[in-house]
Amino acid sequence: MSLFWLILIVLAIAVTGYVLGRARALSSAGGERSALHSLPSYYGANVAMKSAVPAFLLLICWLLAQPFFINSTISDMIPDSAIAEGSSRGLVLAEVRRTARGLDNAVASGAIEDDFASNARADFNDVTARLKEAGQIVTSDITQPVLRAAQQYRVLVASGNFYMSIAVLLVAIAGALWALRETNKDFRARNTVEQGIKAILIGAASIAILTTIGIVLSLVFNTAEFFRLYPASDFFFGLTWSPSFSGRGGSSELGIIPLLWGTFYISVVALAVAVPIGLFAAVYLSEYASPKVRAVAKPLLEVLAGIPTIVYGLFALLTVGPMLVSVFGDNGLGIMKAGTAVMTAGLVMGIMLIPFVSSLSDDIINAVPQAMRDGSYGLGATKSETVKQVILPAALPGIVGAILLAASRAIGETMIVVLGAGAAARLSLNPFEAMTTVTAKIVSQLTGDADFASPVALVAFALGMTLFVVTLGLNIVALYIVRKYREQYD
């Protein structure tokens, strides 16, 4: 029975349960709705919930656990002698799975009979030949232990799937029967459904949190692995970044300082562009613009936030870079060698952040109570005096929070840097030189063909972890400030 049909049957049981539960509840009250504790649909939902949810949970757990179980059983079947020099148990197991899949496909297409495929005495040469004939890809010639293991694998998978279907269906039916049994007019179906919905919501929330923890853990393990191969002090305090992809990266210098400097420098340029412009735009929109202008301008500005960053990257590469070169390059002031530079990436990133800053600040400025403005106007202050002396100071903590959030976005930005700032890690003060950032380097370390176990590739995780800690810190500070500000007017 395929998974698809299994799911469909469980759903059918749930739907039937719903109908039956509803009917049973109604009949227990003699057909009188008002005698029921809850609306009839709640009784139905209770039955459907109790049949479908545990069944699906069991299904998911089984699907997750079965491969582990089968793998360990198969693994025991393969003697150490069957593992060739330079290979590993993992590779052999992969071979087993591939063979099993080949047999499956061959049987499904009718090229070989099921009996033959599972015949324990079948000769492995024969099987290999038949499989090749059937058009199945067999990488190396199948050895006897591999064939036996593959056959066993097929048996285990088939029986596993069979027992799983039985178990899931039994749970679904048992759940439905149990829920039907407790259905009568006094049963508090409404409260039970409420509990069930709460459990489902908690489940969703915990998945989000668990994945985050999982991501952090995977970063942590790989980072620890990196620090085993490469001294942490060299990583954190090294002033040069020159990974060598040849060999196993033994001669690489992997100092994070030039990358952090590039990240910091580009973010500062970006914020220097985005903060004043974004803030002024926000003040205009919330204090000066007529409702008509506001209704058009605000969504328009927010559209900017929806543009994919790769498009900004192209803009940096094709427009801003060459423009800057024509002014600061060899034909102009002569301090800029190529279009890719801190300035190029910073300017474009700043443009990207403008809507971000302005939209957040606009919300914060609007949250300043009208009474503040009235108080100021009532004393004969002009609009700009009111903005400067009352509104901005009152909104300041929130605006700082918005700026910090923008900063953490600038730090995490990758595409604009790759296309706008170049790839050279450099410690320099000249904003017209190419530099690169932590994120851009993470991409280039992992997309090269370096061995995944070498420090040159693993350093990406250490970089990611550092970045994660920095942005997390910034976000926490920002959220703290924003929250504190909110309390002020509540």
Place this chain on the structure above:
Amino acid sequence: MNEMPNIEQATAMTESKISADKVQVYYGDNHAIKDVDIEIQPRSVTAFIGPSGCGKSTFLRTINRMNDTIEFCRVEGSIRIDGEDIYDPKVDPVQLRAKVGMVFQKPNPFPKSIYDNIAYGPRIHGLARNKSELDDIVSSSLQKAGLWDEVKDRLDEPGTGMSGGQQQRLCIARAIAVSPEVILMDEPCSALDPIATAKVEELIDELRENYTIVIVTHSMQQAARVSQRTAFFHLGVLVEEGPTDNIFTNPKDKRTQDYITGRFG
């Protein structure tokens, strides 16, 4: 508090501080103030009373053009202060509001220190040439508002951290710090306990010597206690206006009579 002799009132009538003539106010299509004519005497307290939603706040706000800040609000007719039409295009509303101060229904101190709250207006209008002059303005305003003794030792604490009654008096002090000629007060005691209310009323009575005061109130007793003249509004119309004693003891209009005897509103 109400012993202004009739002769004095009669002479005052001839040169009123504020005179409104056929004032109409619209919020979009809502005709909130209809044909209001009123003369407000200098150096006296005029009380606006009337049921909720009758347009007291709206009319008060037309006197210092605070309605300009509301997009869809339209004012017609003329309001003259010292004979000058304040809705004349030549008049700068910002300048006008320095002359006609306003205390709002809900205390709205700025999130600044007590000192900066009071100094806000004088600084904007350049009323003090140096720090010591500014200090003088701050202390005298706080003294007039009866708040000086309570706050003189903590002028650098935030104004938002004071009690509701203190905040209300802070807002009054803030309004008189710019030396306006007229002070408009919209239910200045609505959030106050009887003791704070008494203090504010006392203050209004003192301020009357130097300022022209218009006060909106829901409390008939308060109107009777502090005002010399009372105007009764109903559904956007000025029903009756006259010396406070007359309005309360001998109302001419049936609606006024019903309102002050508590039959509606």
